[in-house]
Amino acid sequence: MIKIVVMGAGRMGTLIRTVAEAARTEAGEPAFEVVAQIGFDLSELEGAPAADAIVDFSNVATLDAVAAYVCRTGAALVSGTTGYSEEQLATLRALGEDAPVLWSGNYSIGIAALRHLVAQATRELPGFDVEIVECHHNQKVDAPSGTAKMLLDEVVATEAEVGAGTYEPIYGRSGLCGARDPHEVGMHSLRGGTVAGVHEVHFFGPSEEVTLTHRAESREIFVNGALAATRKLVGMAPGFYTFDEVMFG
Template sequence: MPTPVRLLIHGASGRMGRALLRLAAQRDDVEVAAAVQRTVDQRVQDGIPVFAASELSGVPDFDVAIDFSLPGGFDPVLALCQARGRALVSGTTGLSGPQRAALDAAGTRIPVLWQANFSVGVAVLDELVERAAAALPGWDCDIVESHHVHKRDAPSGTALALGESAARGGARPRYASLRAGDIVGEHLVQFTGTGERIELVHRAGDRDIFAQGALVAATRLAGCPPGRYGLRELLFPARD
């Protein structure tokens, strides 16, 4: 059996972090070397050493860091991965322009993957949106995203990523955001022409789909040469 990929879970106390820890324990191809969260009440949880964010430099060795934190925590984990020559998978949204530029620069030294949404279905939706935009010049393009009331950034990172794909196809996307209840995530991309309309929709009913996608991405990114990678590229290499 191949050696499991050693993971650093950064942002372990958040919703995604907790899902990653739970699902990683059910897989044979990964093992969690350490978990990092803002503060620490218990140094070892379920056999996994836990570090505070301020102790990031002291975490044990790992192969891939999976980061689902906040923009303020992104820079330290990116720096750690570069210092140790390890891969980074990040789903932290709301990154600034300089942070995105730093991610691009890091891709010359280590393998990095930033994705707004780790759902396989959204990866397919992203491709469909780009194709539809290219096939429908002059049509209006509107992206409506809905999430739970606790989500801070708007539009969502996924909506912005879908908008970038639409723009590559020639569309000029507009955005609308809804925060309500406990909606996991819904994204509607609507193309409207004269007398007709096309709607492309993805609805997530379980947060586990994102964590599972991030774990798959981490196993495939481990051992890759330096570069900026996308989820679609790793999951469907023949499509790009």
């Protein structure tokens, strides 16, 4: 049984705990024991018992407390918190020197496949204009989503790989912005209602368009992926890992 600390007591944190406590191994035994769930009072994490892993889908403001817990206990860290600055991401990478750390903007297996397809389409549709559109519920605090940024990274990295030059994101357009630069990638964020998550990558070419779409019907797909990754990450050597490396490596 894997002992975990759940960071966050909102919708995602509550769902992670519910799914984790219901999860069973192949032998029918409980897969996880939640030894603590931390909400707004970060001081509770200072006294939380050592666990095999801490699963964090909370807020960027909790990073220092999470990092301190990992350093104190050596617990593996599975983080799905988005909106980190480059300095905060550097802190996460540095934690990988002492413990296995996984950070991903999305834990859906479908999104992992979408990223691979985006790279393939970028490679096979040279010269096509690329636009990324994401839609989430009206309570999401960061924009663009971490997943949209991951998809952007796939486009930029693939264009560089094939020698197409440097591509830059344009976050929305307004006013007399002029003709579209062929080396820009439009990033557009929609917010409303209770949408769990929709991501579209559009490739516009002469007289044709290709669109790749992923729709999340429930946040549970992210929880299932995060807990599956937790089971694999625990016991791995210290390091900073991607979702692909943990799940498919």
